[in-house]
Amino acid sequence: MSIGPALVSILRQGSYLIASIHTALDDSQMIRFQEDLIEQIGQHRSRGVIIDVAALDVLDSFGSRTLRNIAEMARLRGALTVIVGIQPEVAFAMVELGMGTGSVFTALDLEEGLAYLSSRVSSSSALST
Template sequence: MNGGPALVSIMRQGSTLIASVHTALDDSELVRFEHDLVDQIGEHRSRGVIIDVAALDVIDSFAALTLRRIAEMARLRGALTVVVGIQPAVAFTMVQLGMGTGNVPTALDLEEGLQLLAEQALPAGPSRSSTAGDGSR
C-alpha cells in the first residue's frame, strides 16, 4: 500500500487466500485492500478467502460494510469468505451498535476458518460421488 510496513498481508494456501489485517485501516486503505483481494481471487482462481481481523481492536461501520462487500464480490467470483479473529470487545461493540457481518460466516480463528471452508466445499466435492455407490438404499 505504501513504503512502510505492510498493513495487510495476503498469502495463498492451495485454493484459499488468507488476508491478515495487521493494523487499523483508514477508509482509503480499506478500499485498496478490497480491490487487491478481489483481484487476487481471480488471479489465483481461489475458492476460499479468509480475512483475519484478530489484530483489530475496532471495526467501524465502514470496515464492517467493506468486509460484507468483499464477501459478496468473492462469492460472485466463486469463492466463499470467512472472517476470523473478531476480538470479544469488538464483537460486543459491533452488537451494541447494531453492526454485523451480515451473512458472512465467521470463525474464532484461522484453524476454524479453514475447517469451515473445507466443510462448505464438501457438498460440491468428492463426498457426493463416494456416497452414491455405497449401496445404502
C-alpha cells in the same frame, strides 16, 4: 503508503487465500484491501477466502460494511469467505452499534476458518463433479 511494514498480507494456501490485516486501516486503505483481494481471487482461482481481522482495533460501520461487501463480491467471483479473529470487545461494540457481518460466515480463529472452508468447499466441488 509504500514505506513501512505491510498493512495487510494476502497469502495463497492451496485453493484458499488467507488475508490478514496487521494494523488499524483507514477507509481508503480498507478499500484498497478490498480491491486487491477481489483481484487476487481471480488471479489464483481461489475457492475460499479467510480474512483475519484479529489486529483490527475497531470494526465500525464502514469496516463492517466493507467486510460484507468483500464477502459478497468474493461470492460473485465464486469464492466463499470466512471472517476470523473478531475480538470479543470488537464484537460487543459491533452489536451495540447495530452492525454485524450479516450472512457472512465467521469463525473463532484461522484453524476453525480453514476447517469450515474445507468442509464447505470440498463438498460443493464434490457435488459439481
